[in-house]
Amino acid sequence: MKIGGYEIFAIETGRFALDGGAMFGVVPKVLWEKSNPPDEKNRIELALRCLLLRGNNRIILIDTGIGFDWEDKFKNIYKIYNSKNTLIDNLSEHKVSAADITDVILTHLHFDHTGGTTYIEKDDHKLTFPNAIHHVQEEQWEWALNPADKDRASFVKNNFLLLERNKRLNKLNASGRLFDDIDLLVMYGHTQGMQLVKISDNRETLLFCSDLIPTASHISVPWVMAYDNNPLTTIAEKKRLLPQAFEERWILFFEHDPFRAACQIPGGWTVTGYRKYYPVTDIPPIRIPKCSP
Numbered sequence: 001m002k003i004g005g006y007e008i009f010a011i012e013t014g015r016f017a018l019d020g021g022a023m024f025g026v027v028p029k030v031l032w033e034k035s036n037p038p039d040e041k042n043r044i045e046l047a048l049r050c051l052l053l054r055g056n057n058r059i060i061l062i063d064t065g066i067g068f069d070w071e072d073k074f075k076n077i078y079k080i081y082n083s084k085n086t087l088i089d090n091l092s093e094h095k096v097s098a099a100d101i102t103d104v105i106l107t108h109l110h111f112d113h114t115g116g117t118t119y120i121e122k123d124d125h126k127l128t129f130p131n132a133i134h135h136v137q138e139e140q141w142e143w144a145l146n147p148a149d150k151d152r153a154s155f156v157k158n159n160f161l162l163l164e165r166n167k168r169l170n171k172l173n174a175s176g177r178l179f180d181d182i183d184l185l186v187m188y189g190h191t192q193g194m195q196l197v198k199i200s201d202n203r204e205t206l207l208f209c210s211d212l213i214p215t216a217s218h219i220s221v222p223w224v225m226a227y228d229n230n231p232l233t234t235i236a237e238k239k240r241l242l243p244q245a246f247e248e249r250w251i252l253f254f255e256h257d258p259f260r261a262a263c264q265i266p267g268g269w270t271v272t273g274y275r276k277y278y279p280v281t282d283i284p285p286i287r288i289p290k291c292s293p
């Protein structure tokens with residue numbers, strides 16, 4: 001897939017699982033279990049999918065997955081399935097090494113989005129992408145350093161503190177253009193200053209939805225995670241964004257959907273009537289190429 005000056009590739013970095021009830025908030029299990037069947041502990045499987053963009057003299061990675069330096073207890077709680085090399089191996093399929101990455105866009109600093117940013121070597125934390133500038137909204141940076149009690153457990157400071165110390169951090173202050181054909185859209189429902197990434201030319205648009213729309217099931221406006229700090233804000237943000245995405249046939253790219261990397265919103269969608277007419281299992285996936293030519 002190519003949009004603007006960029007070749008675009010999905011990078012799978014592993015799988016994990018979260019409580020289904022927490023993933024769908026107030027939506028009853030009898031509805032969500034059809035599209036996302038839970039395991040015996042009520043957890044649903046989730047992807048840890050990043051996006052690689054190559055072009056315009058940059059090699060850009062969006063988010064870095066969950067990483068691999070976790071203790072067994074943590075791995076068991078979140079059913080983490082990956083290996084030390086999953087992210088790096090999958091980048092190398094595209095002939096990209098860690099040192100080649102020029103920019104990392106971190107949508108936000110929750111551990112399942114930044115875990116691959118660092119690794120431990122001889123009890124020391126190191127940057128996985130030592131040459132890359134890592135782009136984060138300043139509001140999210142400040143929030144991550146002083147989170148609310150509700151989402152304190154989602155921030156693991158060793159994943160990101162090193163960025164500032166090593167001068168690899170670019171703190172941003174608003175929505176807007178980052179590079180040619182790449183815009184950042186700042187959101188506040190999930191966490192303060194989460195940035196979505198919109199890649200667009202005059203022909204096609206791909207939106208990296210991060211945790212605003214973590215899976216295709218969440219295209220339905222009231223299907224909002226209990227993890228969100230401000231669920232009513234999430235609903236307002238979806239109502240603002242999705243009609244345009246529907247009208248203009250944007251490709252929605254999902255970081256966590258276990259079944260599809262991306263899709264377009266099917267015909268007939270409305271802000272209030274989506275689930276009624278289009279059960280999520282009917283959404284055809286869009287395949288983002290795995291291997292470069």
Ligand SMILES: [Zn+2]
Pocket residue numbers: 108110190211
């Ligand atoms: Zn998150």
